[in-house]
Amino acid sequence: MAWNPETYNKFKDERFTPFLDLVTLIKVQPDMDVIDLGCGTGELTRKLADLLSGARVLGIDSSAEMLDGAKAFANAQVRFEKLSIEEGVGLDAKWDLVFSNAAIQWAENHEILFEKIISNIKPGGQLVVQMPAQHHNVTNQMLLRLSEEPPFHTELAGFQKLSPVLNIEDYARILFENGGSEITV
Numbered sequence: 619m620a621w622n623p624e625t626y627n628k629f630k631d632e633r634f635t636p637f638l639d640l641v642t643l644i645k646v647q648p649d650m651d652v653i654d655l656g657c658g659t660g661e662l663t664r665k666l667a668d669l670l671s672g673a674r675v676l677g678i679d680s681s682a683e684m685l686d687g688a689k690a691f692a693n694a695q696v697r698f699e700k701l702s703i704e705e706g707v708g709l710d711a712k713w714d715l716v717f718s719n720a721a722i723q724w725a726e727n728h729e730i731l732f733e734k735i736i737s738n739i740k741p742g743g744q745l746v747v748q749m750p751a752q753h754h755n756v757t758n759q760m761l762l763r764l765s766e767e768p769p770f771h772t773e774l775a776g777f778q779k780l781s782p783v784l785n786i787e788d789y790a791r792i793l794f795e796n797g798g799s800e801i802t803v
């Protein structure tokens with residue numbers, strides 16, 4: 619899917635709110651190695667880095683358009699690479715903090731993906747993730763049904779984006795089964 623940073627930034631204030639909630643869950647340590655999965659325009663990656671003294675932060679995203687703006691937020695602490703989340707979890711690297719705000723809901727197979735993500739965390743490290751789970755609400759159900767009707771079904775060539783987001787207890791179980799402790803879901 620193509621991303622448009624200008625449209626994205628129109629609702630920036632609303633989008634920052636869950637990020638601000640999320641960062642309060644981080645146990646800040648000095649000099650952390652951090653990856654931000656699906657960093658988008660990088661503005662929040664930079665805000666994250668500014669909160670973490672001495673951290674080395676890598677923001678990755680699969681959209682060239684979103685990453686274009688990210689250059690402005692790079693500094694000695696923060697760098698960006700064009701990589702998918704799936705490629706990012708395959709990197710030969712371990713992290714003190716794996717962070718992601720409003721991005722992993724775009725990646726599939728969460729049972730397997732989260733297992734991989736967790737395997738990239740150093741002992742004692744942290745996983746701090748926010749994903750919207752909107753697929754049960756009425757408006758999203760209506761949009762899904764509309765996509766099955768003319769003219770949308772034809773216009774979209776039958777395409778539907780079904781949410782890969784699991785139930786909350788599934789994430790609790792995945793975290794627990796993969797060695798998680800101090801779990802907040």
Ligand SMILES: C[S@@+](CC[C@H](N)C(=O)[O-])C[C@H]1O[C@@H](n2cnc3c(N)ncnc32)[C@H](O)[C@@H]1O
Pocket residue numbers: 621633637655656657658659662678679680681684701702703704718719720721724725
């Ligand atoms: C809603 S934006 C969130 C951006 C940023 N984390 C923030 O909070 O502002 C979702 C981002 O996920 C990225 N994305 C979607 N699927 C991805 C994937 N499979 N791998 C990497 N990035 C992905 C999109 O390009 C987009 O920049």
